[in-house]
Amino acid sequence: MSDAASSAPLLPDAAPAGVRAFVDALVRAEPAQRDALPAALARLDPGELDALGAWLDFRVAHGRDVVQLAEDYLALMRMFTEEQFAFQRSGAYRNSTFAQALEEVYRRPDEMQAYMEGLATSTFLWSNHLEMYRFFRTTFPAGRGGRYLEVGPGHGFFFRHALEVGAFDVVRGIDVSETSIALTRQVLEHFHPGLQDRVELTCTDFLDATALEPGSFDVLVMGEVVEHVEDPLTFLRRLRDLGTDDAWFFVTTCANAPAPDHIFLFRACDDIRALLDEAGFAVVDALELGWDGRDPVKCARRRLPINVAYALRKA
Numbered sequence: 001m002s003d004a005a006s007s008a009p010l011l012p013d014a015a016p017a018g019v020r021a022f023v024d025a026l027v028r029a030e031p032a033q034r035d036a037l038p039a040a041l042a043r044l045d046p047g048e049l050d051a052l053g054a055w056l057d058f059r060v061a062h063g064r065d066v067v068q069l070a071e072d073y074l075a076l077m078r079m080f081t082e083e084q085f086a087f088q089r090s091g092a093y094r095n096s097t098f099a100q101a102l103e104e105v106y107r108r109p110d111e112m113q114a115y116m117e118g119l120a121t122s123t124f125l126w127s128n129h130l131e132m133y134r135f136f137r138t139t140f141p142a143g144r145g146g147r148y149l150e151v152g153p154g155h156g157f158f159f160r161h162a163l164e165v166g167a168f169d170v171v172r173g174i175d176v177s178e179t180s181i182a183l184t185r186q187v188l189e190h191f192h193p194g195l196q197d198r199v200e201l202t203c204t205d206f207l208d209a210t211a212l213e214p215g216s217f218d219v220l221v222m223g224e225v226v227e228h229v230e231d232p233l234t235f236l237r238r239l240r241d242l243g244t245d246d247a248w249f250f251v252t253t254c255a256n257a258p259a260p261d262h263i264f265l266f267r268a269c270d271d272i273r274a275l276l277d278e279a280g281f282a283v284v285d286a287l288e289l290g291w292d293g294r295d296p297v298k299c300a301r302r303r304l305p306i307n308v309a310y311a312l313r314k315a
């Protein structure tokens with residue numbers, strides 16, 4: 001298949017060269033992507049196509065190549081599919097302790113790097129991830145100042161947006177993985193050079209970050225973390241306590257969505273809402289999405305994945 005023939009019908013003429021090269025690499029590595037990609041690419045507006053291009057260019061500038069990035073994305077898809085089949089049979093996540101997640105994922109730099117890069121790409125190509133990213137951008141209190149805290153920035157997408165549209169004096173990021181901290185730092189240096197003096201990134205378990213002062217943060221974000229911990233209630237309570245009385249919080253998680261580092265199984269949106277309530281949060285805005293456009297209540301009955309995102313305040 002020639003370069004021109006491989007991606008030409010899938011992308012508008014104005015698509016960034018990096019996206020075109022990535023799509024070519026995906027289709028070459030797995031020809032079945034040619035059937036899946038048109039719908040995924042058609043969902044992206046021009047700004048999102050540019051943002052995907054900027055992300056890919058950024059990774060390439062840091063020594064990755066598009067073929068590797070395409071393989072990482074496909075590996076992530078295969079991993080989720082295999083885990084989902086096993087989960088359908090067993091009804092349980094394979095791992096249940098933080099020690100297992102550390103051992104299998106967070107302490108393996110190469111795997112963690114590929115995982116975070118694949119996840120970053122999925123933000124654009126998986127409809128639920130794209131919707132959650134859009135929801136974050138539309139609900140985020142742009143222009144808000146004060147102190148920003150993010151737990152588990154991972155690939156740094158939320159972190160980057162907060163820096164772009166916020167006016168924070170202090171920006172803190174806490175992540176248990178050295179790889180995630182390094183990636184977030186690279187994101188910052190690449191997209192926001194000059195802001196380093198306001199930003200502090202710390203590699204530690206959030207519950208061990210005891211020096212953070214209660215009631216001291218104005219905006220607090222925790223994307224896809226509570227399913228990674230043994231005791232999400234303690235995590236959420238700690239997050240709540242760190243916010244000022246009128247803080248804006250944003251939390252995302254998932255149900256019935258197995259992965260090696262997903263150790264707490266939520267089965268339905270109601271489980272998650274009940275936990276948020278118990279932790280002392282009130283839901284301001286909610287996005288609850290079943291797998292492949294399905295009703296989340298029906299997904300819960302059939303053990304199918306559900307993605308959720310909540311903008312919250314203190315109750």
Ligand SMILES: C[S@@+](CC[C@H](N)C(=O)[O-])C[C@H]1O[C@@H](n2cnc3c(N)ncnc32)[C@H](O)[C@@H]1O
Binds near residue numbers: 151156175
């Ligand atoms: C799936 S990634 C989420 C990335 C991004 N926030 C998002 O929403 O896609 C989860 C991140 O949480 C971090 N994490 C997991 N458990 C943690 C803990 N106990 N304390 C701090 N970070 C943690 C992981 O290292 C990883 O970077």
